[in-house]
Amino acid sequence: MQTQKLDVHEQPSDKALAEAAISRLRQLSMKLAMAEIDIEVFDTMQPLEDEWRALERDNLQSLHQSYDWCTAWVSAFQRPLAILKGTHADQTAFILPVEIVKSRGLAVAKFIAADHSNINTGLFSESFAESGGTIDAGKFASQLQQALKGRADLLLLQNIPLEWRGRQTPLTGLPMVQNQNHAYQLPFFPTFEETLKQLNAKNRRKKFRVQSKRLEAAGGFEYLIPGTSEEQHRLLDIFFCLKSARFANLGLPDVFADRETQAFLHGLLDKLDDSKQYFGLQMHVLRLKDGHEGKIAAISGISRKGDHIICQFGAINEELVPDTSPGEFLYWQTISGLHGKGVALFDFGLGDQTYKRSWAPVETPHYDVVLPVSPFGVIAGAAHRIVTRGKAHIKARPKLYKFAQGIRARIG
Structure with missing residues (x-):
């Protein structure tokens, strides 16, 4: 019989054991806390202005979810809103600025101004954002679906970096597909x-x-x-x-x-x-x-x-x-x-262009949250995944992409 002797120096210290235990307790606490999060839906922005502006002060929250940016879009487009606000322990945990875009009988909940946004993060309190992967994604998804039931068929939150400047998005773990477009940045x-x-x-x-x-x-x-x-x-x-x-x-x-x-x-x-x-x-x-x-x-x-x-x-x-x-x-x-x-950072935004690559040494993949809310949304979500992966496949092959662009130009 062979035996192994564990070097005493390889054994974890009391301090390391204590830190590991605290970390496990924090993760458990966060998962339990998910059950206590209350999600409300607002159809106007004004009641949330103070909380919204407080959250957006965090440097890592995207410009495209700022109150003024969203106000300009809502004023121009006048689409129905379904802004999701999460509250925990009487504190605002997050705001997801969402509007309802209707097309061919399908109601899609998307970030406000998604069609002209280069990066989306949502708005999260620092403590909630720092929780990262400790959130119970299944419970979170279920709560979002319940909040949007009867309002939307599909929650489609596009162009989200899984990690942005060292912080992991709390949306990690929700059903996602990698977007066909990446973003390009130049650190200063x-x-x-x-x-x-x-x-x-x-x-x-x-x-x-x-x-x-x-x-x-x-x-x-x-x-x-x-x-x-x-x-x-x-x-x-x-x-x-x-x-x-x-x-x-x-x-x-x-x-x-x-x-x-x-x-x-x-x-x-x-x-x-x-x-x-x-x-x-x-x-x-x-x-x-x-x-x-x-x-x-x-x-x-x-x-x-x-x-x-x-x-x-x-x-x-x-x-x-x-x-x-x-x-x-x-x-x-x-x-x-x-x-x-x-x-600190100059962002050339989404889309692979030669001039962007010549200026930007950092390339950031983006992802789309694709969360069905209704049976119709299941079909629409599957279609979005197929189309997005198809576009990514084409864009990854320059000759094929050039051919596709030529066809698009001829069709007009």
Whole structure:
């Protein structure tokens, strides 16, 4: 018979045993606490404003679930709301800002403004968010289904990172499918030069010098962030025109064409605080000088919440200085100008584009919560999974993706 001797140094210490016991008790406590969480559904935002704004102060909660962002969307689209509020021990544990989108007899509960959101987290109290994987996912799912019964067929919460800046989402464990789109981020260091070191800094500086010379040869340029509301709104309308022309050239539908979306984005321009740590939308522009009568070569819209910047969109005038890559040049100006202003992360948002990969060393997968509420929702949820996985399969294969884009353009 063989025996093994356990080295005394390999045995857990009393401190380690105590910490493990405390950890198990905390996990058990959290699971038991789930039974005590009360979920209410609200069909208006106003009664929740104070609690909502208190939760969104957490730097890790997405801009897209902020009260002002959601207010701008609700004002423009006027869809029915089913905002989910969870309460535990007389404290607000979470708010999931949800609206009901109806199509072909199906009622889907989605994040407010989901169609124009680059990252969604929901709103969670810090203690609830830090609980992470200790939540009883089965009980949580059942409570969400019960809360939405009679209001929706399917709960579809899209574009959620399982982990965001070191914190695991409390939604982990709910039925999910990986979204076909990933997001791309550029972490900031104290100086622009340090930030560039994450990239191919030498080639990027060389490209910038070439672009600068070409722009100067064309008469010069101005990089502007207009300070007046009137000018900001004017630039947004110019963006709509440039983007419409771009979509038409590609044979693609214009996702900014409807009046509700345009009203929503115009509404975001006036959502800002005095500290400049939050603004719903801010227009940045690269404008040409002599010989071009102040025409705009490139334009973009960014948002900010805390230390997180999100690039919402961009467009170029394809008839002006195309050999300078004005969109890329505008990103250089914007990113370099944000250094020293408390920014930690520049987010290029969803969608795999060459320029994003050239700027962003961090790629973040996103997931969709797909939780059926009714029998009809079971079918719709299964369809969403199939379509999403199909799109992911195509996008992972460049040749197949290019072929699919060509078909889409021909169909229009």
